[in-house]
Amino acid sequence: MKRFGWLLWKDAVTELRSFERLSTLLLFAVAVLVTLHFSLPPESTARPKVAAGFLWAALLFASLLELRRSFESERRDGTLDGLRASPLDPSLLYAGKVASSVVVLGVLAAMLVPLTAVFFSGRPSGIAPAIGVALLGILGLVAWGTLFAAVAAGTRGAEIVLPVLLFPLVVPQTIACVRLLAYYLAGDKLSSLGTGYILLGAFDVLSLGTSLLLFDYVLEE
Amino acid sequence: MTAVSVRSLDRRFGSTRVLRELDLDVQDGEHIAISGANGSGKTTLLRVLSGLLRPTSGDVKVLGGAADDPDIRARIGVVGHTPAIYARMTASENIRFWTGIYGVPPGRGHEVLQTLGLDPADKRPAASYSQGMRQRVSIAIALSTSPTLVIADEPFAGLDDAGSTAVAALLRDVPTLVVATHGGADGRHLHLRDGRLTAA
Numbered sequence: 001m002k003r004f005g006w007l008l009w010k011d012a013v014t015e016l017r018s019f020e021r022l023s024t025l026l027l028f029a030v031a032v033l034v035t036l037h038f039s040l041p042p043e044s045t046a047r048p049k050v051a052a053g054f055l056w057a058a059l060l061f062a063s064l065l066e067l068r069r070s071f072e073s074e075r076r077d078g079t080l081d082g083l084r085a086s087p088l089d090p091s092l093l094y095a096g097k098v099a100s101s102v103v104v105l106g107v108l109a110a111m112l113v114p115l116t117a118v119f120f121s122g123r124p125s126g127i128a129p130a131i132g133v134a135l136l137g138i139l140g141l142v143a144w145g146t147l148f149a150a151v152a153a154g155t156r157g158a159e160i161v162l163p164v165l166l167f168p169l170v171v172p173q174t175i176a177c178v179r180l181l182a183y184y185l186a187g188d189k190l191s192s193l194g195t196g197y198i199l200l201g202a203f204d205v206l207s208l209g210t211s212l213l214l215f216d217y218v219l220e221e
Numbered sequence: 222m223t224a225v226s227v228r229s230l231d232r233r234f235g236s237t238r239v240l241r242e243l244d245l246d247v248q249d250g251e252h253i254a255i256s257g258a259n260g261s262g263k264t265t266l267l268r269v270l271s272g273l274l275r276p277t278s279g280d281v282k283v284l285g286g287a288a289d290d291p292d293i294r295a296r297i298g299v300v301g302h303t304p305a306i307y308a309r310m311t312a313s314e315n316i317r318f319w320t321g322i323y324g325v326p327p328g329r330g331h332e333v334l335q336t337l338g339l340d341p342a343d344k345r346p347a348a349s350y351s352q353g354m355r356q357r358v359s360i361a362i363a364l365s366t367s368p369t370l371v372i373a374d375e376p377f378a379g380l381d382d383a384g385s386t387a388v389a390a391l392l393r394d395v396p397t398l399v400v401a402t403h404g405g406a407d408g409r410h411l412h413l414r415d416g417r418l419t420a421a
């Protein structure tokens with residue numbers, strides 16, 4: 001646990017020095033949302049209906065940026081070799097990366113969800129549960145994404161490899177996430193709220209467990 | 222006891238055979254300096270010994286076990302080809318982080334920093350350091366755990382004369398040392414050529 005704590009401390013120190021990660025992701029995600037906002041005519045009644053999809057698209061693309069960064073900088077700076085040569089259990093390295101990315105993306109989601117409600121849906125009552133749903137979705141996304149980011153970091157064309165590997169796997173979770181977000185942000189009808197949460201939760205457990213088992217092999221050279 | 226035992230080590234990258242049935246024995250307390258032309262495989266050999274690369278074939282034992290055993294890794298200090306330093310952290314914060322990962326107090330690391338002419342109280346991030354300064358921090362990190370074995374890839378790279386002298390003095394005190402270098406190291410000298418080691 002102490003080693004896990006040190007991994008989080010390291011990321012906290014480096015991020016708090018510059019806020020580079022969060023500010024980059026926020027600028028990117030807001031740019032996506034604003035662009036999509038202006039893609040609809042001012043009088044459009046479709047705004048609430050597209051709010052969930054637009055929000056998740058912004059979070060998904062921001063997550064790709066974050067996931068790529070998480071291993072690229074370590075590989076470039078030689079620190080990934082240092083971590084691999086240390087007595088650190090690879091599963092702790094994985095857990096540290098996931099936790100760090102979930103925190104940053106969680107803060108991003110907490111900022112984007114209210115913005116989405118303002119730009120698109122105008123339903124402030126749905127903001128808090130929508131943030132919770134976004135966090136659940138982010139967890140599954142980051143769980144797989146951290147594994148594939150480690151795979152992609154050592155390859156040419158890493159920008160292509162990560163989304164190609166990640167997108168097919170997160171389709172079920174994306175559907176569940178968007179449906180739940182639509183329920184909270186737009187008041188869409190949902191046949192079973194519980195089913196959506198069960199699907200998200202199961203996806204998170206599956207993606208975390210599988211990635212944890214595979215991570216050690218992915219790091220090997 | 223044999224600190225490092227390598228038998229018939231082969232390492233290929235695709236069709237390129239970098240190490241060819243390489244044998245190496247390093248006894249406890251011995252210092253080995255490995256030289257060789259650029260691209261001869263020195264870094265590859267040291268990465269295999271550090272557990273960062275798997276052999277394509279052959280047997281490698283470090284400190285009596287596999288190089289990827291966490292208990293064995295805890296006793297090895299590695300100075301890599303690229304200094305493993307977090308650029309936004311200070312030298313002291315890097316020492317604290319890495320000693321935290323290894324589960325040892327940071328005091329020894331700070332001592333080595335001072336021996337190498339760096340101030341542990343320096344608040345500048347490592348990104349503002351010269352290459353020589355980053356190399357010194359990297360060496361301080363490797364020695365901060367008081368390792369039984371140090372594996373160092375070009376530890377004198379980027380260092381001025383004073384730095385090289387200080388590093389050489391520190392490495393002399395290391396129990397067992399395997400260093401890849403173009404010069405400046407004491408001990409038994411081996412030459413890596415055509416994927417094999419010969420006496421220099």
